[in-house]
Amino acid sequence: MDILENVKISLKEALNRVIAEDIIAGKDLPPFDRSAVDGYAVKAQSTFGVSQFNPKKLEIVNGPIIGENQAVEIWTGNPLPEGANAVIMLEYGRKINAKIVEVWKPVAPGDNVSKRGEDIRKGEIVVKAGTRLKPHHLGLLAALGFVAVKVLRKPRVAVLATGNELVEPGKTLTSEQVVEVNRIILSGLCQQLGCEAVDLGIVRDDLEEITSRIQKGLEIADIVITTGGTSVGIKDLVPEAVNKLGKPGVIVHGIAMRPAMPTALGIVQNKPIIVLSGNPVAAMIGFEVFAKPLILKMLQIPTLEIYALKAKLTRKVSSVLGRRSFLRVYAYMENGEFYASPVRVMGSSILSTMSRANGYIIIPENRGGLEAGKNVTVYLFDYLGGKEDV
């Protein structure tokens, strides 16, 4: 899937962008043996046996170190003078005059010296293509002399909500209306993955309207995500619209999972369409399971970009046999131990529980639930909490 072109951008703007090519070191780092501290370069053997009670006077010279009792004043990053093999830190020497320094701490060969190539060897791959650039990667690239890098263009993801009952936030509602919340949630999830989210608005449950709006999404974006209008039942307007738009159309519809069972996946005009449930919780889980891996693949990122941990389940949970269950939990640390507290779900589209949970666990399809105390893998979508936040 080489859909995303490369763009060259300033290193200063590259945080969280995905690098498009392997970065190979063009030089050794350090480029020569150099001092890691401010101090005095010496032959290490000059210092053997010295101590606070037995200090030694060394002659300060400028050039190479020839004699056993010579030292060269040196600053962090300076090349080690010829003949020297260690550096005494400034605070372990006392300059008596311009020509003499007294030292009282022995050094071994190599002490306080950064060896040529010890950090990076010329020819080594230092950052692999498909790496999302974090601050430490930027530092490494800067050290190698880069001021600009090739990154992948941000994927554009168009997000459409469908449903007669839906209205934009902030409007006064009639009793038939519900505020549409999926677009802001899904757009935020897209942005967190480094995508540009394109708002396709809200459409009514009307086949023609849905079809033409998805078509618009296909024209301006790399991926189209819809919510609502899919139920693996009678009223499957969105899958119908996807099929109308071209071949192969819908390739998967209905997944043995819970929530997000009515999710459908399609391909039209060589672009993926992800048809999510209108239920915000199901839409969020469907995004995590289907849209996120797709986006990472498009960005050529080899990992799943997860924050995960093992935690003790604080209470028993049940699930439906034959369905893989994604259960929201609040994961927290207490006295150095990790716990996962299942968020109590009372209804079908519980926004408030989404706000209390910071992760989810997966209950396999061959289990009817999990006992309290079981060690489970939690996938975090927000920071780890503290006990007091429960």
Place this chain on the structure above:
Amino acid sequence: MDILENVKISLKEALNRVIAEDIIAGKDLPPFDRSAVDGYAVKAQSTFGVSQFNPKKLEIVNGPIIGENQAVEIWTGNPLPEGANAVIMLEYGRKINAKIVEVWKPVAPGDNVSKRGEDIRKGEIVVKAGTRLKPHHLGLLAALGFVAVKVLRKPRVAVLATGNELVEPGKTLTSEQVVEVNRIILSGLCQQLGCEAVDLGIVRDDLEEITSRIQKGLEIADIVITTGGTSVGIKDLVPEAVNKLGKPGVIVHGIAMRPAMPTALGIVQNKPIIVLSGNPVAAMIGFEVFAKPLILKMLQIPTLEIYALKAKLTRKVSSVLGRRSFLRVYAYMENGEFYASPVRVMGSSILSTMSRANGYIIIPENRGGLEAGKNVTVYLFDYLGGKEDV
């Protein structure tokens, strides 16, 4: 520390911003009992005993449900008609004509109904002040009718690098020069925390220059961070500069930790100054330990915003007694178990190891090291890896 003013911004731009006030629900959600699915509202008892082999015909009506054998066509989000207490999903009914629907799946009272206030009760705090807004919080706020929210202004952090040997990335280097990398690393870390990073440039090891540049930082930023020029030894130009700028000046200098031992903390003109080592690894750890909690405190965020997990140490590591050690590791998941592989450090300022590590562990000051196989807490600063990435 009420340093950061509130600013009102559009909800659409509020991702990752920190909300400035408790959000109290102004209404119940749902505002009335409503259908969670498309289907037929009924009295549940009308369906008792039905099955695929024993379907039942119900009369479709418009108004309230009076009789046991009546049904009202209903869509997701619609208020439940008077007299109904459950909803049969569309796919479990077959409309025979405009007046008759045949159903074959029994429902219990409450099935497929979202009860008034079951999601959110009027008067409840739904998002606490000091919450960093994630996509799910935005959805919740949208559902409550918010289109704008009060968030805290982004903290401004000024970053200064000091050192005669340092030059900007991209310049041709003499043998005395080293590329300055700390500013791009620390600026990136600040941005990840939602700060605005201000670049104060590079200054030479000159007391006057350092002092005037820090003063400039104090004028334009909320926090000043410096790197280099601190060694708990002779050449402590930056702490000296901080003390010149006012009282109390440096309040801590030298920390029993490794790396980042020469870190100093100061307060001048009521603003914090964090004096970090020039070593990029030490600067990064110093930022994590001292700058991050300060920034979160300024943002009034009560948690430490960590991603942490327990993992098995893959090999023995040693540390210095009397110093708290921060050891970089590569944490990965293999067959559902977590491992932490200590990154081998060969020199003093190893940029390449920063790029290989995705987290760190803490070895307490009363331990000389940790055995292989020990279960350690890993704090992640990048995503969890896979075994193949080691």
